[in-house]
Amino acid sequence: MLAPQIDPVALQLGPIAIHWYGLMYVFAFMSAWKLVQVQLKEQHLWGTMIHPESFENLFTWLILGVILGGRLWYVLFYNPSYYLEHPIEVFYVWNGGMSFHGGFLGSVLAGYIYCKRAGLPYVELLDRFAVVAPLGLAFGRIGNFINGELWGRVADPAQVPWAMIFPHAGNLPRHPSQLYEMALEGLLLFIILWFTRKRDWAVGTRIAIFLLGYAAARIFCENYREPDEQLGFIFANITMGMLQSSAMVVAGIAVLVWIKRKG
Incomplete structure (x- = not known):
């Protein structure tokens, strides 16, 4: 049994x-910046489909979409009553409290x-960013x-x-679900997408793989993750993470249907 104190x-x-939490976001953004460029240059799209200045602006x-979407989604869906009482803490992002689903939607929009x-x-x-998004998740x-x-x-x-x-979770040993x-969600999905990045797949396929792969991994890991104290189980043994990830399954299937109809 381990007792990490970091x-x-x-x-x-x-x-x-x-x-460290903020540094992880810096590492995530730096990785995405570099690895998306690698993909665009490999396909000779750098400087043709998108120029450096446009890429900087897009990034x-x-x-902004990741940070605003992730924070607002967490505030609205995970702990609205707390932040109504402590509104200034909405800005305390270094204490944690970011929703992946919100960050994803924010960046997509x-x-x-x-x-x-x-x-x-x-x-x-978006196809190219979907390849590297899992690495950001890992960070x-x-x-x-x-x-x-x-x-x-x-x-x-x-x-x-x-x-x-864990120091804030009492004295009982727990699954390190963050590492799962x-x-x-992070390393395995990134490896799958990165090493298939040169496959001649229809545009949008990598988006669908990311949506379905992330949803499957998150739903599985939710079985070992303690539900948020203020939410508990939404119903039966279903957590908020499972519920929102199920919507990603629907979105992934919708993307595959769109690809088939388009092709």
């Missing part, structure tokens, strides 16, 4: 604290608006783990020798 502050510069819009205005091929670019889950948040359900150390005691999600 200081969430990576670096203290006087009154300024640099948190800025996507970052922001990317669509920018591409529409700039005359860029939205679906083609995010590491941030959750370091923060000691989103811990797993209680586990028997005799059956789960890697069970951990990092491995499945």
Whole structure:
């Protein structure tokens, strides 16, 4: 049985604290910036389909979409009563409290608006970002783990020798569900998409794989993750994460139907 104790502050510069959680987002955005460019250059689309200046602007819009969408979704769907009482804490993103589903929707909407205005091929670019999105998720889950948040359900150390005691979750050993999600939603899905990035698939296929792959991994991991205290189970053994990920399954199937009809 393990009891990780990781200081969430990576670096203290006087009154300024640099948190690991924030650094994970920086690493995620830097990885996406580089690896999307790699894909565009491999397909000789860099400088033709999209130019460096347009890519920088698009990326800025996507970052804003991820941060605003992820935070607002969490505030509205996961803990609205708390933030009504503590509105200033809506801005305390370094303490955690970001929703992947909201961040995903925010980036999709922001990317669509920018591409529409700039005359860029939205679906083609979204396809390339879908390849690297799981790596960003992996960094995010590491941030959750370091923060000691989103811990797993209680586990028997005799059956789960890697069970951990989290500082804010009492003295009972639990599944390190953040690491499960990092491995499945993040690294495994990234490896699948990255090593198939050169396949001659119809535009939109990678988006569908990402939607379905993430949803499957998240729903599986939710069985080991403690439901949010303020929400509990929505009904039966269904959590909010399962419910929202089920919508991604529907979206992934819809994308595949759209690809088939278009082709």
